Amino acid sequence: xxxxxxxxxxxxxxxxAHNSLKAPHSVLMKLxxxxxxxLIILPPLLFLLVFFLIxxxxxxxxSFAEVAARVPPFTDILSSSPGRGLQLTLSPSNYQYLxxxxxxxxxxxxxxxxxxxxxxxxxxxxxxxxYAIARASxxxxxxxxxxxxxxxxxxxxxxxxxxxxxxxxxxxxxxxxLHLGVIHHPLHIMRTSLAVYLGIIYSYLPxxxxxxxxxxxxxxxxxxxxxxxxxxxxxxTFIDVTLPLSIPGVIAGSMLVFIPAVGEFVIPSLLGGPDNxxxxxxxxxxxxxxxxxxxxxxxxxxxxxxxxGPIAIYQYYNVKQLEP
Amino acid sequence: xxxxxxxxxxSILCLGIALLYVPILTLIAYSFNASPLVNVWGGFSxxxxxxxxxNRQLLGAALLSLEVAVTASTxxxxxxxxxxxxxxxxxxxxxxxxxxxxxNAPLVMPEIITGITQLLLFVSMLQMFSWPHRGFTTxxxxxxxxxxxxxxxxxxxxxxxxxxxxxxxxxxxGSGPARAFIEITLPIIAPALLSxxxxxxxxSLDDLVISSFVSGPGASTxxxxxxxxxxxxxxxxxxxLASLIIIGVGVCVIAAGYLMRRxxxxxxxxxxxx
Numbered sequence: 001x002x003x004x005x006x007x008x009x010x011x012x013x014x015x016x017a018h019n020s021l022k023a024p025h026s027v028l029m030k031l032x033x034x035x036x037x038x039l040i041i042l043p044p045l046l047f048l049l050v051f052f053l054i055x056x057x058x059x060x061x062x063s064f065a066e067v068a069a070r071v072p073p074f075t076d077i078l079s080s081s082p083g084r085g086l087q088l089t090l091s092p093s094n095y096q097y098l099x100x101x102x103x104x105x106x107x108x109x110x111x112x113x114x115x116x117x118x119x120x121x122x123x124x125x126x127x128x129x130x131y132a133i134a135r136a137s138x139x140x141x142x143x144x145x146x147x148x149x150x151x152x153x154x155x156x157x158x159x160x161x162x163x164x165x166x167x168x169x170x171x172x173x174x175x176x177x178l179h180l181g182v183i184h185h186p187l188h189i190m191r192t193s194l195a196v197y198l199g200i201i202y203s204y205l206p207x208x209x210x211x212x213x214x215x216x217x218x219x220x221x222x223x224x225x226x227x228x229x230x231x232x233x234x235x236x237t238f239i240d241v242t243l244p245l246s247i248p249g250v251i252a253g254s255m256l257v258f259i260p261a262v263g264e265f266v267i268p269s270l271l272g273g274p275d276n277x278x279x280x281x282x283x284x285x286x287x288x289x290x291x292x293x294x295x296x297x298x299x300x301x302x303x304x305x306x307x308x309g310p311i312a313i314y315q316y317y318n319v320k321q322l323e324p
Numbered sequence: 325x326x327x328x329x330x331x332x333x334x335s336i337l338c339l340g341i342a343l344l345y346v347p348i349l350t351l352i353a354y355s356f357n358a359s360p361l362v363n364v365w366g367g368f369s370x371x372x373x374x375x376x377x378x379n380r381q382l383l384g385a386a387l388l389s390l391e392v393a394v395t396a397s398t399x400x401x402x403x404x405x406x407x408x409x410x411x412x413x414x415x416x417x418x419x420x421x422x423x424x425x426x427x428n429a430p431l432v433m434p435e436i437i438t439g440i441t442q443l444l445l446f447v448s449m450l451q452m453f454s455w456p457h458r459g460f461t462t463x464x465x466x467x468x469x470x471x472x473x474x475x476x477x478x479x480x481x482x483x484x485x486x487x488x489x490x491x492x493x494x495x496x497x498g499s500g501p502a503r504a505f506i507e508i509t510l511p512i513i514a515p516a517l518l519s520x521x522x523x524x525x526x527x528s529l530d531d532l533v534i535s536s537f538v539s540g541p542g543a544s545t546x547x548x549x550x551x552x553x554x555x556x557x558x559x560x561x562x563x564x565l566a567s568l569i570i571i572g573v574g575v576c577v578i579a580a581g582y583l584m585r586r587x588x589x590x591x592x593x594x595x596x597x598x
Contacts, residue, residue, distance in 0.1 A: 044407035055441035263508020
């Protein structure tokens with residue numbers, strides 16, 4: 001889910017990083033007590049229930065069906081035949097297939113590994129960036145934040161395409177390096193793992209920087225001064241004070257990079273080669289190439305189970321901070 | 325925290341910013357390249373821009389994308405504002421945890437999973453109710469779902485920090501809660517409504533994966549057309565189109581940010597010196 005930028009990002013990221021809801025004012029209890037509040041609650045609740053949550057139930061159901069030459073291209077798991085009543089046919093074969101064909105295991109592991117190392121590199125690059133921005137003066141800070149946020153607003157697909165223009169064999173990077181005499185043969189970056197890494201880091205870096213900035217910016221400067229007054233060298237202060245206090249930002253930023261990166265489709269499809277099989281690509285090919293909807297559903301459900309841990313951490317973190 | 329910057333920090337910051345901007349700037353520069361070869365500079369030309377006007381496929385897709393984005397973001401802002409009011413103002417109600425979860429999950433849910441699950445829903449609904457047919461309607465419905473999540477978060481954060489004393493004063497003076505909200509708080513959160521609309525609009529305009537799953541024959545959005553062209557390699561007219569979109573969005577975002585900032589300052593001044 002591609003990114004979001006709003007005009008007051010600092011505010012919003014602070015909010016995402018430290019989602020704290022204050023106890024409701026008693027005056028508002030008046031409003032709360034009215035049955036009319038359901039007019040406010042129900043429309044978004046029902047819409048998201050029907051169009052976001054319930055679809056998972058359908059995917060789960062269809063993952064137990066079998067592929068069939070009809071419209072839609074799968075069998076009914078519930079069938080009624082005269083004399084035998086309603087019959088439930090659950091076929092676990094799609095899930096068995098995921099274990100027998102090594103493509104799936106390979107793709108899951110490759111996706112997790114790629115997302116994990118991309119997240120680490122984003123953290124290594126994004127932390128110093130966020131730190132430098134947090135220490136800048138207020139006016140510089142606003143300009144730097146705008147610079148970080150602006151790419152968010154521009155199309156994700158077009159940015160991946162722009163990166164291709166840099167790293168392709170006859171792209172900007174090779175042209176410049178050849179011209180300077182640094183290299184004598186063009187570097188082959190396109191269609192390799194390196195291209196996929198570059199793509200993910202390039203696309204997701206702002207997601208890492210903004211939550212980190214939000215935590216670093218509100219760090220209490222007096223703590224740092226106290227540590228310095230007590231004789232702590234700057235690197236010790238960083239390790240003992242700054243780093244532990246910025247952990248919420250590290251977690252928020254890492255989850256915002258890691259989870260979407262595991263399921264990335266556009267980057268491996270446009271920049272990666274045939275070996276860079278990420279699970280998003282496998283799912284896409286299963287669906288659009290093989291037209292095997294039940295197997296594609298099983299891949300999606302298995303994928304969701306795999307992501308349940310990270311998503312639960314992210315959600316727990318948000319919800320915990322939300323409940324008074 | 326104003327301190328001297330270490331050269332290391334500054335160079336990493338510059339490196340990061342260069343990483344974000346060099347590809348985009350190169351793309352814009354090459355869109356003015358007269359040569360169709362991507363690595364040869366053939367002089368300045370706007371020919372690729374002129375060619376866009378005659379590309380009916382791209383124009384049709386752009387029109388569909390705009391219609392989808394305007395419809396989806398408008399509905400999403402309404403639903404998102406309602407959800408934000410519910411989450412910020414109502415401390416306890418059945419389904420609160422569910423709503424919180426459904427608002428936060430789309431932010432991290434891989435699009436490919438959302439796309440396939442929603443398609444399966446639409447297909448099953450079509451079997452049961454003969455509605456909706458895959459195309460404009462299904463794309464809008466799926467876009468509203470993820471845009472609502474983003475809109476809720478944006479409005480929620482603004483609503484939470486909005487000063488409640490004015491609204492309370494209005495209620496003390498006899499105004500009903502609904503009226504107090506509409507007359508006092510709504511104008512205060514208006515900038516957040518505008519930014520959540522803009523955000524939803526750009527997210528919808530940009531979406532490739534979900535649209536590809538839920539769309540039907542004949543309904544290709546702009547990202548779908550761009551993707552199929554880009555898959556075949558770099559092409560100069562896509563460079564021109566991409567530059568137009570990037571520059572257009574950039575100008576709108578900066579202008580909207582500037583206007584909102586000015587409006588906010590104005591309001592702060594008025595509150596201080598009425």
